[in-house]
Amino acid sequence: MQAKFNFELISQDEGARLGILTTAYGHIDTPAFMPVGTAATVKGMMPEAVAETGAQIILSNTYHLMLRPGPDRVKHLGGVRKMMNWKGPLLTDSGGFQVMSLGPLRKIDENGVTFKSHLDGSPHLLTPEISTEIQHKLDATITMVFDECTPYPATKSQAADSMELSMRWAVRSRKAFIERKGYGQFGIVQGSVYPDLRLQSVQRLNEIGFEGYAIGGLAVGEGQELMFETLKVTTPYMKIEQPRYLMGVGKPADIVGAVLRGVDMFDCVLPTRSGRTGQAFTRYGTVNIKNARHADDLRPLDENCSCPACNNYSRGYLHHLFKSDEIQGLTLLTWHNLTYYQDLMRAIRKAIKERQYNTFVSNFYREQTQGDIPKI
Amino acid sequence: MQAKFNFELISQDEGARLGILTTAYGHIDTPAFMPVGTAATVKGMMPEAVAETGAQIILSNTYHLMLRPGPDRVKHLGGVRKMMNWKGPLLTDSGGFQVMSLGPLRKIDENGVTFKSHLDGSPHLLTPEISTEIQHKLDATITMVFDECTPYPATKSQAADSMELSMRWAVRSRKAFIERKGYGQFGIVQGSVYPDLRLQSVQRLNEIGFEGYAIGGLAVGEGQELMFETLKVTTPYMKIEQPRYLMGVGKPADIVGAVLRGVDMFDCVLPTRSGRTGQAFTRYGTVNIKNARHADDLRPLDENCSCPACNNYSRGYLHHLFKSDEIQGLTLLTWHNLTYYQDLMRAIRKAIKERQYNTFVSNFYREQTQGDIPKI
Numbered sequence: 001m002q003a004k005f006n007f008e009l010i011s012q013d014e015g016a017r018l019g020i021l022t023t024a025y026g027h028i029d030t031p032a033f034m035p036v037g038t039a040a041t042v043k044g045m046m047p048e049a050v051a052e053t054g055a056q057i058i059l060s061n062t063y064h065l066m067l068r069p070g071p072d073r074v075k076h077l078g079g080v081r082k083m084m085n086w087k088g089p090l091l092t093d094s095g096g097f098q099v100m101s102l103g104p105l106r107k108i109d110e111n112g113v114t115f116k117s118h119l120d121g122s123p124h125l126l127t128p129e130i131s132t133e134i135q136h137k138l139d140a141t142i143t144m145v146f147d148e149c150t151p152y153p154a155t156k157s158q159a160a161d162s163m164e165l166s167m168r169w170a171v172r173s174r175k176a177f178i179e180r181k182g183y184g185q186f187g188i189v190q191g192s193v194y195p196d197l198r199l200q201s202v203q204r205l206n207e208i209g210f211e212g213y214a215i216g217g218l219a220v221g222e223g224q225e226l227m228f229e230t231l232k233v234t235t236p237y238m239k240i241e242q243p244r245y246l247m248g249v250g251k252p253a254d255i256v257g258a259v260l261r262g263v264d265m266f267d268c269v270l271p272t273r274s275g276r277t278g279q280a281f282t283r284y285g286t287v288n289i290k291n292a293r294h295a296d297d298l299r300p301l302d303e304n305c306s307c308p309a310c311n312n313y314s315r316g317y318l319h320h321l322f323k324s325d326e327i328q329g330l331t332l333l334t335w336h337n338l339t340y341y342q343d344l345m346r347a348i349r350k351a352i353k354e355r356q357y358n359t360f361v362s363n364f365y366r367e368q369t370q371g372d373i374p375k376i
Numbered sequence: 377m378q379a380k381f382n383f384e385l386i387s388q389d390e391g392a393r394l395g396i397l398t399t400a401y402g403h404i405d406t407p408a409f410m411p412v413g414t415a416a417t418v419k420g421m422m423p424e425a426v427a428e429t430g431a432q433i434i435l436s437n438t439y440h441l442m443l444r445p446g447p448d449r450v451k452h453l454g455g456v457r458k459m460m461n462w463k464g465p466l467l468t469d470s471g472g473f474q475v476m477s478l479g480p481l482r483k484i485d486e487n488g489v490t491f492k493s494h495l496d497g498s499p500h501l502l503t504p505e506i507s508t509e510i511q512h513k514l515d516a517t518i519t520m521v522f523d524e525c526t527p528y529p530a531t532k533s534q535a536a537d538s539m540e541l542s543m544r545w546a547v548r549s550r551k552a553f554i555e556r557k558g559y560g561q562f563g564i565v566q567g568s569v570y571p572d573l574r575l576q577s578v579q580r581l582n583e584i585g586f587e588g589y590a591i592g593g594l595a596v597g598e599g600q601e602l603m604f605e606t607l608k609v610t611t612p613y614m615k616i617e618q619p620r621y622l623m624g625v626g627k628p629a630d631i632v633g634a635v636l637r638g639v640d641m642f643d644c645v646l647p648t649r650s651g652r653t654g655q656a657f658t659r660y661g662t663v664n665i666k667n668a669r670h671a672d673d674l675r676p677l678d679e680n681c682s683c684p685a686c687n688n689y690s691r692g693y694l695h696h697l698f699k700s701d702e703i704q705g706l707t708l709l710t711w712h713n714l715t716y717y718q719d720l721m722r723a724i725r726k727a728i729k730e731r732q733y734n735t736f737v738s739n740f741y742r743e744q745t746q747g748d749i750p751k752i
Contacts, residue, residue, distance in 0.1 A: 040696070044703040046684070069671065069696045076672055077692045085688040295445065296452055308422070312461040316453045320416070320445045327420040327703060 005184045005211050007243050013357040015235070015262045018349055021212075021243050023089040023141050024182025025081070028056045030243060030264040031348050033255065033341045034091060036272060039064050040074070040084045043272055044331040045338070047086045053307070053335070054342030057089045057141075059267045062134055063098030066124070067117045071137040079139025089141035091267070093247070094131045094173070097149045097216075108148065110165070128172035132185075136178060143185045144214065145173035150192045152220040159192035166190045166216075167204040174208050184211025186245060192217055193226055195233035202237040213238050214245040215263070219254070228257050235262035252281060252344055256364050259348055260357065271341045275334030278322045282340065283367050289333065294319040307339035308332065381560045381587050383619050389733040391611070391638045394725055397588075397619050399465040399517050400558025401457070404432045406619060406640040407724050409631065409717045410467060412648060415440050416450070416460045419648055420707040421714070423462045429683070429711070430718035433465045433517075435643045438510055439474030442500070443493045447513040455515025465517035467562075467643070469623070470507045470549070473525045473592075484524065486541070504548035508561075512554060519561045520590065521549035526568045528596040535568035542566045542592075543580040550584050560587025562621060568593055569602055571609035578613040588619040591639070595625045604633050611638035628657060628720055632740050635724055636733065647717045651710030654698045658716065659743050665709065670695040683715035684708065 006022040019030040035042050035050055038061045042050050050058065060080050065071065077083040081090050099106055099115045106115040112127030131146035147166035150159050170187050177185045187205035191197030205213060215234060218227045231246070238244055245265035246258050255266050271281065278290040282302040287294075289301070297315035305311075309318065309332035321329030351360035382398040395406040411418050411426055414437045418426050426434065436456050441447065453459040457466050475482055475491045482491040488503030507522035523542040526535050546563050553561045563581035567573030581589060591610060594603045607622070614620055621641035622634050631642050647657065654666040658678040663670075665677070673691035681687075685694065685708035697705030727736035 039700045039702055040693070041702050041704040044707075046704070046707070068700060069692075073672060073692070073696075077674065077690055077696075083690070083693045083696075296449060298453065314453055314459070316445075316449070317416070317459045320449075320453075320459075324415045324444055326415055326417050327706060328417040328422070330703060331420075331422070331707075 005182070005243075007212070007241065009241060011353060011355075013352045013355045014260070016259050016348075016352045016357045017262060017264055018352040019243065019264055021264075022182075023057075023184070024180070025087065025089040025141055026056060028089065028265075029345075029349060031255075031259045031345055031352075032056060032265050033345050034059045034265065034267040035338055035341075036061075036267055036269045037080075037084065037086070038269075039068070040080045042334075042338075043276065044327070044334045045272075047084060049335060050086070050338065051088065053338040054346060055088075055338065057091060058086060059091045059093065060138065060140075061098060062092050062095035062131060062138065063102065065092075065138055066095065066126075066134050067119055071134040075137040075139075079137070081139055081141075090139070091142040092135045092138050092140035092144065094135070094144040094146040095126050096131070096147050097248070099126055100149055100151075110168075112146070112169075128169045129176040132173050132176035141183055142212070143177060143183070145170045145185065145187050145210075147188045147190060147216060149220065150190050150217045152192065152217070152222050154192045156192075156194050156197070159190075159194055159197055163190040163192075163197050163201050167201060170205060170208055174210070186210055186212040186214045186243075188214040188216040188247070189234060189238070190217050191234075193222060193230050195230075198230065198234040199237050202234065206239060210242075212243040212245060212265075214247050216247050218246065219249045224254060224257070227254070228261060231258055231261040231263065238262070252341070253365065253368060255344065256348065256361055259352075260361060271337035272334050275337040276330045278329070278333060279337075280333055280340075281337050285368050289315065289318045289329075290322045291319075301336055302340075305336065305339060305343070307336045309336040310339075381558070381619075383588070383617065385617060387729060387731075389728045389731045390636070392635050392724075392728045392733045393638060393640055394728040395619065395640055397640075398558075399433075399560070400556070401463065401465040401517055402432060404465065404641075405721075405725060407631075407635045407721055407728075408432060408641050409721045410435045410641065410643040411714055411717075412437075412643055412645045413456075413460065413462070414645075415444070416456045418710075418714075419652065420703070420710045421648075423460060425711060426462070426714065427464065429714040430722060431464075431714065433467060434462060435467045435469065436514065436516075437474060438468050438471035438507060438514065439478065441468075441514055442471065442502075442510050443495055447510040451513040451515075455513070457515055457517075466515070467518035468511045468514050468516035468520065470511070470520040470522040471502050472507070472523045473624075475502055476525055476527075486544075488522070488545075504545040505552040508549050508552035517559055518588070519553060519559070521546045521561065521563050521586075523564045523566060523592060525596065526566050526593045528568065528593070528598050530568045532568075532570050532573070535566075535570055535573055539566040539568075539573050539577050543577060546581060546584055550586070562586055562588040562590045562619075564590040564592040564623070565610060565614070566593045567610075569598055569606050571606075574606065574610040575613050578610065582615060586618075588621060588641075589614055590621040590623050592623050594622065595630070600630055600633065603630070604637060607634055607637040607639065614638070628717070629741065629744060631720065632724065632737055635728075636737060647713035648710050651713040652706045654705070654709060655713075656709055656716075657713050661744050665691065665694045665705075666698045667695075677712055678716075681712065681715060681719070683712045685712040686715075 128146040150162040187210040300310040526538040563586040676686040
């Protein structure tokens with residue numbers, strides 16, 4: 001049986017692409033944003049509410065779930081989707097990024113990474129085979145290959161070595177992957193900011209063959225300009241007929257620019273994490289609801305937003321919830337931010353469909369500089 | 377204009393009463409349980425979800441809201457109901473209980489209570505007039521008189537002095553109350569555990585005349601038996617045709633027993649606060665979801681419960697959420713507990729209607745002793 005998604009490329013507007021990715025658990029309109037549900041829950045949100053915002057796929061973190069409650073327990077409880085009552089498809093990362101950034105003690109060799117749990121210090125091993133097996137136990141609809149996220153900055157020689165290791169791990173990850181209809185595995189392009197390394201990585205992954213291709217090792221401190229530059233010299237070499245996923249990105253402006261450079265899928269903790277700290281995304285930039293100027297404000301966060309936070313509550317009340325450390329504040333701002341991100345993706349898809357994406361990009365950047373809803 | 381609710385007493389089964397209280401913002405089927413939304417939010421719950429459980433009225437705390445965000449700000453934001461998007465009626469307490477229990481420094485005299493905010497130490501004064509005015513600013517559908525909650529234990533002389541002060545404050549509270557159609561004010565019976573003082577207090581309040589009568593000064597450490605004894609010598613003297621509200625009560629077994637002794641309305645933080653600590657109420661007693669024995673349990677909390685926590689999630693997953701400090705765990709267990717309480721009130725009303733309340737009480741106490749769902 002072929003492990004294949006049906007990815008239909010509907011239209012293109014210069015670099016920007018409009019598509020539909022069909023999986024065992026429903027389709028994903030691309031360009032798509034995937035909310036992050038690290039520990040098998042999108043923090044503070046009912047899964048029905050996540051779906052209401054327009055999200056069609058979410059991401060969970062292998063690293064966190066392998067440590068707690070553990071892959072066998074997740075499997076026993078029916079996998080992440082069933083366990084958390086998420087009806088759509090699920091993407092899991094491979095744990096590679098987290099063992100590098102969260103594991104306090106780690107050792108990388110050809111076999112994989114040994115590290116200690118940030119929860120209790122217990123020793124663990126992740127290899128391409130183990131990561132893939134765990135992701136199967138989590139019941140990931142989209143499994144990611146186990147790779148090394150090349151640190152930034154890296155010399156060309158370091159970046160080459162790291163990329164080569166990731167490509168050897170990609171071969172092993174693919175071998176460990178069990179094909180099932182409507183499920184797939186994505187390879188991850190590495191090579192830091194070096195165009196020829198990125199090209200080599202793309203070619204190596206194409207030779208292996210995956211259902212989709214991610215671009216890794218970006219949004220790690222190189223800045224937006226260099227990220228866009230790297231995309232520009234990477235995506236033209238990637239297969240046209242398969243989905244492209246830029247991992248861990250990003251701010252709204254990053255997403256808008258990356259779509260222009262041929263990216264189809266995104267994930268980021270920004271809308272959820274910012275929501276929990278009182279930061280709201282709006283068409284006019286970000287708003288910190290904890291700021292005292294909102295205390296008596298009867299206006300909604302964004303008059304054009306359809307989310308419950310904007311439909312039913314004033315800024316003054318949201319401000320009160322945050323000042324009082326009330327859970328409902330976190331939920332409402334997360335809901336708003338996820339709605340903002342999905343509204344953005346809808347607007348992006350509409351613009352591509354109408355072949356107006358360049359105009360959309362210009363308008364977007366102009367509005368974002370205003371800082372808040374203009375006073376009447 | 378007469379400030380009158382329409383309270384219709386539909387049927388009685390010995391002491392237990394079935395009624396409908398109609399307010400400006402909808403009716404309340406009694407016996408009723410009011411969830412607590414201290415700071416103008418039922419912690420962790422969307423107001424739509426609170427209504428879905430069957431709650432028809434909620435309670436907010438004057439003390440907390442007067443300190444943050446302040447009565448004038450709440451009024452500016454449209455009152456508690458509009459501010460928090462709660463469509464039904466709202467009851468506010470008078471702040472009397474909280475200034476006694478939360479204010480670090482307080483002084484009581486004939487005029488009222490001076491105290492310092494537990495938030496910032498700022499000085500405040502509550503009097504019958506000020507409390508009533510604040511409750512008007514909060515837009516309470518049911519306003520409570522400002523009283524002194526007599527500490528327990530109290531000598532008869534102390535209890536008498538305290539009750540006398542509360543009755544003088546009740547006169548002043550009533551004078552300060554602005555009558556509006558569909559809104560009302562409740563007097564509060566005091567007198568500690570002394571039957572003759574309770575009787576005097578009822579008579580004094582009846583002379584003033586209120587839209588309903590609360591029983592205060594119970595559930596303060598006297599124990600269930602003495603609480604039931606006190607109810608038994610108090611409710612027979614209360615007006616039959618007006619609602620009776622037992623403040624701050626309580627555990628399911630307290631409610632079941634108090635209904636038998638003629639109480640119509642209840643409020644308590646127990647279902648919401650317990651939900652946040654991982655304690656779930658079930659027909660068979662309480663369950664601590666943090667207990668390791670639930671980690672692999674595929675069963676719901678309660679197979680007969682209709683709430684989302686029981687319909688869509690295993691005990692194993694709920695356990696995981698609590699072990700991982702995930703917000704969604706608090707929300708789901710609060711949702712379950714509020715559903716449990718409203719299901720209990722529905723069952724109580726059904727039993728009274730069918731004149732089977734004594735049988736209901738016997739069955740209830742038998743089931744509650746089992747500790748958890750019996751193993752199959």
